[in-house]
Amino acid sequence: MSTQGYRSTLRADQAALGKARIVRAALDAFSELGYSGTTVTAIAERAGVSAQTVYNGFGNKRALLAAAYTLAIRGDDEQPLRDSPAYLAMLDAPTAAEMLARYAAIGAATVSRTAPIVAVILGESGIPDVGKLARIIERQRFAGAEYLVGRLTDRFELRPGLNTEDATDTLWSIMSWEIGFKLTGQRKWSWDRYEQWLAEMLIRALLPVQDRPATPSRDS
Known part of the structure; x- marks a missing residue:
């Protein structure tokens, strides 16, 4: 694999890990605080990223809720x-x-x-x-x-x-x-x-x- 290909793969892996961390944070936040009580900012803080990063990855809070539900259904299995x-x-x-x-x-x-x-x-x-x-x-x-x-x-x-x-x-x-x-x-x-x-x-x-x-x- 070329250096450029390796870097692209690494960036993709890091992005996937970042999204997974956001979804886990969303699942925890929604479960504890409810939908109304959870903000995108709160999810971002739990995930250790900016709110804009969350919006860039998911678009809105409903998409985060759907992703959190999918994570709960699948458990630790992808x-x-x-x-x-x-x-x-x-x-x-x-x-x-x-x-x-x-x-x-x-x-x-x-x-x-x-x-x-x-x-x-x-x-x-x-x-x-x-x-x-x-x-x-x-x-x-x-x-x-x-x-x-x-x-x-x-x-x-x-x-x-x-x-x-x-x-x-x-x-x-x-x-x-x-x-x-x-x-x-x-x-x-x-x-x-x-x-x-x-x-x-x-x-x-x-x-x-x-x-x-x-x-x-x-x-x-």
Whole structure:
């Protein structure tokens, strides 16, 4: 690699690291202060950059909120959730019940990880910019449920009388953040208990009786 090429690569890497630091700062700020209580200047201070640098990289506060949400969804992995090893392993589960139990595990971990930022998005959805993002997220969540039901029915049967459209609606509803927040927040359930409940509800709601084990396991 030439010296010029090396320098270009180094600058690109530094820019990527700088943007990642800004997004992490935004996630922390929004989670702690809410959308209304967070300013671009506050995010810049947390990231150790100027406010203009933040604007140059993201344009506005709503874009920062969207980037912060994406970071929360993906966690420490840079890859989309559907490309993660856990998700791919879930799709290859040997039984329908195992597939849904693993999906419940992924869902519970995601709700736990994203709870602070999602609570802000849902709680301040009356603000036009936040409400727009909330609607986008719900569409994405429904598309995820639709995709999962499609993959499930490629290999396994739904319970008698349940079509794919109703199965998608059912899965999308059971996996909602609002239910997770109520059970773990108001009712003080542990995340492990919530995960087990998710698995049991999905299996009972979607699968034929003969495919419902007494105690679903995601470790096989």
